[in-house]
Amino acid sequence: MQIIISSFCVLALLQAPKLTRGEDFGYDGVIGPTHWGERYRECAGKHQSPININVLRVKQVSLPDIAFVGFDDSIDGVHVSNNGHTVLIEVENEPHPRVRGGPLEGDYVFSQMHFHWGDNDTFGSEDKINHRSFPMELHMVFFKEEYNNVKEAVLHPDGLTVLAFFYELDRHQHPAYDDITSALLNVTEPHTTVVMNNPFSFLNILPYDLRRYFTYRGSLTTPPCSEVVIWLDFEQPIRLAHDQIEVFRELKSAHGKITHNFRPIQPIGDRVVFYNIDSNYFSYNEIEDPDDQTPATTKSSRRNHRRNSSFLNTPQGSILVLMLTVLGTLLIKNIYL
Numbered sequence: 001m002q003i004i005i006s007s008f009c010v011l012a013l014l015q016a017p018k019l020t021r022g023e024d025f026g027y028d029g030v031i032g033p034t035h036w037g038e039r040y041r042e043c044a045g046k047h048q049s050p051i052n053i054n055v056l057r058v059k060q061v062s063l064p065d066i067a068f069v070g071f072d073d074s075i076d077g078v079h080v081s082n083n084g085h086t087v088l089i090e091v092e093n094e095p096h097p098r099v100r101g102g103p104l105e106g107d108y109v110f111s112q113m114h115f116h117w118g119d120n121d122t123f124g125s126e127d128k129i130n131h132r133s134f135p136m137e138l139h140m141v142f143f144k145e146e147y148n149n150v151k152e153a154v155l156h157p158d159g160l161t162v163l164a165f166f167y168e169l170d171r172h173q174h175p176a177y178d179d180i181t182s183a184l185l186n187v188t189e190p191h192t193t194v195v196m197n198n199p200f201s202f203l204n205i206l207p208y209d210l211r212r213y214f215t216y217r218g219s220l221t222t223p224p225c226s227e228v229v230i231w232l233d234f235e236q237p238i239r240l241a242h243d244q245i246e247v248f249r250e251l252k253s254a255h256g257k258i259t260h261n262f263r264p265i266q267p268i269g270d271r272v273v274f275y276n277i278d279s280n281y282f283s284y285n286e287i288e289d290p291d292d293q294t295p296a297t298t299k300s301s302r303r304n305h306r307r308n309s310s311f312l313n314t315p316q317g318s319i320l321v322l323m324l325t326v327l328g329t330l331l332i333k334n335i336y337l
């Protein structure tokens with residue numbers, strides 16, 4: 001079975017040839033984040049990631065639409081690996097999905113996606129919003145097409161873009177994540193890989209709203225911490241059940257279970273975080289059925305996520321739900337007590 005090493009891990013090894021694979025950096029003790037800068041100079045840089053995003057300080061913008069090319073494709077032969085730091089999902093067959101538009105100039109080609117999580121559901125994300133942590137975060141890594149590959153791309157300040165998605169808890173399982181969690185059970189040992197049983201679609205694992213996001217210039221969040229990343233942090237979280245997140249915590253590194261693998265927030269310095277609000281947002285949000293405006297090819301896979309943008313998720317909706325719950329409780333008490 002083919003063992004796949006993350007491109008980041010390869011880069012780290014190039015700079016630390018004396019260390020064996022998987023022991024070059026970690027998240028605790030002498031190989032933890034506070035020591036990364038000693039071995040990897042850029043980890044002590046001024047434009048590092050992750051950061052806390054203070055929504056009162058963001059600059060609101062309306063950027064061109066992002067094209068998510070191939071995100072709705074049904075992809076075969078997807079590899080799921082444990083590289084000793086995280087879970088990597090990689091696509092073997094060409095063409096790879098790609099993105100363009102938004103703050104990006106040119107096309108960015110998919111390289112890999114991976115996850116960051118914490119010991120329990122109260123923290124685990126890397127970036128924070130108003131100092132709020134989320135239990136897990138997904139990073140989809142793309143390299144700029146003109147640089148041909150990740151190794152070359154990290155030599156340029158606009159070399160990579162990472163689409164970041166936060167997770168929050170839901171009472172229900174997210175069915176699109178079943179194939180990922182099943183695969184995870186077979187890669188609990190470090191440096192193991194499996195091929196996913198079923199075809200995989202990017203769009204199925206993402207939130208419904210891909211129009212609202214924060215974007216800023218930052219770095220890789222693992223050594224060598226190269227400051228070459230255009231970050232896009234999508235505002236709407238993906239909703240997963242506790243049990244689904246728990247499966248990630250079963251993965252092992254060379255030192256035992258990977259109970260956490262997030263880097264603490266770094267100073268924002270002189271950087272500006274932009275907040276993209278689609279100029280059509282308000283009319284788009286007032287429409288009863290958002291599928292009416294969705295291209296035909298994405299309708300089926302997006303339908304599962306519609307509850308994320310429903311009225312019940314608005315403050316007014318929450319109040320209505322609360323009132324109905326109280327009313328229901330009173331009625332039940334009157335009937336049964």
Ligand SMILES: [Zn+2]
Nearest residue numbers: 114116139221
């Ligand atoms: Zn990451």
